[in-house]
Amino acid sequence: MRSWKNNRSYGWIIGTLAGIAFLVIGIAQDQLTAVWQKAVMICLECIGIG
Secondary structure (H helix, E strand, O other): OOOOOOOOOOHHHHHHHHHHHHHHHHHHOOOHHHHHHHHHHHHHHHHOOO
């Protein structure tokens, strides 16, 4: 039985690189402002200000 300490899984590196790639693609397509506006509206609705 292999111990989890001996398991050298590097899947997290692939996930991190994919996340960074999707962030760059979204910024390149000018989606940053749309996502930011939606996040602000959700926060304001949850707090009850807006």
